[in-house]
Amino acid sequence: MVLIESTKTVEEILIKNEPKPSLQPETMSAIDGNDSDGFETASEREISDEEDDSKNDTVTSQEEPHQSDKPEKKEEQIELIREGEVIIDQEKAMEEANEAKVEGNNLFVNGLYEEALSKYVLALELVKDFSESIELRSICHLNRGVCFLKLGNYEETIKECTKALELNPTYSKALVRRAEAHEKLEHFEEAVTDLKKILELDPSNDQARKGIRRLEPLAAEKREKMKEEALTKLKEMGNSILGRFGMNLDKFKAVKDPNTGSYSFSYQ
Known part of the structure; x- marks a missing residue:
């Protein structure tokens, strides 16, 4: 290891890493603009640090500033x-x-x-x-x-x-x-829903329109059938409970509301 005076160290590093013009603000601005587009390089950071602590620095290798650039580039x-x-x-x-x-x-x-x-x-x-x-x-x-x-x-x-x-x-x-x-x-309701979406996308689609006309009655018929099945199951369940009291649902009359499709019950 060779000990070099701090002023000489700074000058040698500056010779290897930067142009020789004086480091006045205007000159530095020009250098930054040409060499690094205003971004500080690794070598510039090291030089700046050494200038601040130049009295106490010992340099072991003048190539270290150059080597520090390589990993970033790779x-x-x-x-x-x-x-x-x-x-x-x-x-x-x-x-x-x-x-x-x-x-x-x-x-x-x-x-x-x-x-x-x-x-x-x-x-x-x-x-x-x-x-x-x-x-x-x-x-x-x-x-x-x-x-x-x-x-x-x-x-x-x-x-x-x-x-x-x-x-x-x-x-x-x-x-x-x-x-x-x-x-x-036989998911007629769901099929009609998909066909209606097709008509929304393409109002001129006659196949979708025909499919809706054909499937809507089947969907309505299936809805009624499902309601009847549900009512039958409810009736059977009700009779099993009311039978304990000597009653049955046959005496109850179901009346369908034509506007809502719902049912009301009355005891006969």
């Missing part, structure tokens, strides 16, 4: 490379997902619904974390719903179409397929 380069890798991986995943979707479509056309389902699952898995994949995912969920429809699994059709609609609330094709599955399960 970290910055690595970060840029990592960002580039993420972009490339995302583009590759989207490309592979689209290929899987196309393969699934080809399998569907050939009636291979189970195999098509697996391709759509692959596509969904590849892009599940990418916000840019919303459209692709909604299509794959719908396509899975159509596969389940062909396989007669209407409950799964409803689930997949619902997932597609969560991603794209205005996806009319998903509403059509879900309405179809609801009808198969």
